[in-house]
Amino acid sequence: MDEKITTKIGHVAHNDPFDLFDVWFREAKNKEDAYPDAMTLATADAQGRPSARIVLLKDFDPEGFVFYTNYESRKGTQLGENAYAALCFHWKKLERCVRIEGPTNKVSAAESDEYFQSRARGSQIGAWASTQSRPMAGRFDLEKRVAEFTAKFGFGKVPRPDHWGGFRLVPDRIEFWSEGTFRLHDRQLYTRDAEGTGWLVEKLFP
Template structure:
């Protein structure tokens, strides 16, 4: 049950829930569904990994030329959904999106395994692929090109930060009498309200 003594800052509650998910989820507790809207007005969602969270928002990284990258640059709004089945909890986030700084993107890219860095160069994400051999060939080409030294971050690869306007915490309850607590941003602070399940 979500206690009545919840913190006034939703990021504190999120950090607590994420830490608990890290102890109970079998796979990626940082996995989240990312929803965007295409130029035709149709929604699109996919799973990505949370790579950072602070008092400003939730950060993930991608190829800007991918479908999600292009949709986000055209419409700088997104929704995120965390579902931690082991805890019977969800967190829903909605807000504006900004591009992370070059320094943030460089630092995260440098922390990735070398093969993942090569993969960022080799994959023309979301574009048609004739066959697996074509991808493996591109990986070999970029592995040879960056065989020595550090692998630079491609210009088309960076991150987005979702700046939440609304965060909903959902806790499963007996007989479908779930707990729902919503934080709404109001200037620099937050207001809260509980919702019927």
């Protein structure tokens, strides 16, 4: 049993959760059938009512985990009211999960601009056309707005809308979970220390 868990965790330095995440994420990209970058994003509004949805991880480093969205969407509005959020990755073939919690902040305008320009033109137009999370009478409403903005920008550069950009979740808690026989799973928790400069590492009961 212990041998299986050790194999699943991987032979990496355990004092830095970003090193371990990098190893697991690269393995997921090699082995999972689709969307290894898909993660559940959980947010809550000012009253504490939670909401969850799937978004895609676009970047990560020791500063945090980055995703992009419409700032006026439901998740964007909730993060404006309550900056704390949680992420959860589930990699079925690897039998692993990673849970991440912490406050969020908007990435810089320059960082959002750079990523926006890397997107397909259709996705750029879509960011302008969709008033995300708001009701529409029918699909034609969206198609009409897509046509309007396609005509507006013609063949020129599509600028990033002010209402669209990135968030970075700055983790203060990261848990790595590996499947175990008889549900005796392996759980390793990293928590920011009091100074915010290092990590406390604990094993948790499954």
